[in-house]
Amino acid sequence: MKPKILVTREVFSEALDFLGQHFDVTPNQGDAPMSPEALAKALADKNGALITLTEKIDAALLAQCPKLKAVCNIAVGFNNIDLNACQAHGVMATNTPGVLEDSTADFTWALILATARRVTEAEQYLRAGKWSGWKLKQFLGVDVHHATLGILGMGRVGQAVARRARGFEMTVLYHNSHRLSAEVEKSCHAAYVSLDELLARADILTVHTPYSPATHHLLGTTQFAKMKPNAILINAARGGVVDDAALITALKQGVLAGAGLDVFENEPALHADFLKLTNVVLTPHIASSSEATRRRMAMLAAENLVAALTTGKPPNLLHPPA
Numbered sequence: 001m002k003p004k005i006l007v008t009r010e011v012f013s014e015a016l017d018f019l020g021q022h023f024d025v026t027p028n029q030g031d032a033p034m035s036p037e038a039l040a041k042a043l044a045d046k047n048g049a050l051i052t053l054t055e056k057i058d059a060a061l062l063a064q065c066p067k068l069k070a071v072c073n074i075a076v077g078f079n080n081i082d083l084n085a086c087q088a089h090g091v092m093a094t095n096t097p098g099v100l101e102d103s104t105a106d107f108t109w110a111l112i113l114a115t116a117r118r119v120t121e122a123e124q125y126l127r128a129g130k131w132s133g134w135k136l137k138q139f140l141g142v143d144v145h146h147a148t149l150g151i152l153g154m155g156r157v158g159q160a161v162a163r164r165a166r167g168f169e170m171t172v173l174y175h176n177s178h179r180l181s182a183e184v185e186k187s188c189h190a191a192y193v194s195l196d197e198l199l200a201r202a203d204i205l206t207v208h209t210p211y212s213p214a215t216h217h218l219l220g221t222t223q224f225a226k227m228k229p230n231a232i233l234i235n236a237a238r239g240g241v242v243d244d245a246a247l248i249t250a251l252k253q254g255v256l257a258g259a260g261l262d263v264f265e266n267e268p269a270l271h272a273d274f275l276k277l278t279n280v281v282l283t284p285h286i287a288s289s290s291e292a293t294r295r296r297m298a299m300l301a302a303e304n305l306v307a308a309l310t311t312g313k314p315p316n317l318l319h320p321p322a
């Protein structure tokens, strides 16, 4: 008998076909998000699951899934998975590194440029029929070229963002949990600085750290006060790294000039005041969402699941086997 697996959300047909060659698959092509109760019920008799960042895998859930051996995230971030609980329950957990960094970096640049040059605000004005003609002082933005880019979190995505800054002839500074090798710093044309120096010097600060208890509200009122008043903040990493309520206050008071945000605390229920601000660019957690990349992510997650349940050695295992 084939192992039984659940696919928690809609995926591309090639990933489903591949999984079907190895498993008895319960799909969810209707894409309805599952409540924790529905997820526990659906996983009660399953050996594996292809999951997304909208499913929380914790001890309470795993206690109800005695047959589960692997959960494979279609995402590089894995703050939705409690790895200690997985290890305690003998469940392998995997993510999708190496396939989405370039697309995510591209999108970070879309947010940087859109925020600095007020692209969405100007488009909304035009679409509303308010444009009566060219004006010298219309939608004055801030320059990206030759500015100082601060990168908080210099993993694969942070590095890809840094490499793209060369075209804009920027000064690139970064802060990270550990300093990168001289070779990597050179390839990124980036200099390591303390967090305080990063905050003080960046014209554009972009966040690329994973979310964990250690990075919860890493940026809030205290940190915003250390930034330049004309600085802009970009977050295409995870909600929760930035204190959203504090950011809204900083944007309203002119402590920061603008923000470009793809991720939010408690998404999709983002703080309602964001919608009232004109100096923000807001997108619905789509930084990795080019068609080619989302297809690769789904396939890599499926490959992880097949390897986990057939060999016990998925390529992107997040913790040592229990």
Ligand code: GLV
Binding pocket: 053, 074, 075, 076, 077, 078, 100, 237, 288
């Ligand atoms: C998307 O947010 C991811 O972590 O891949």
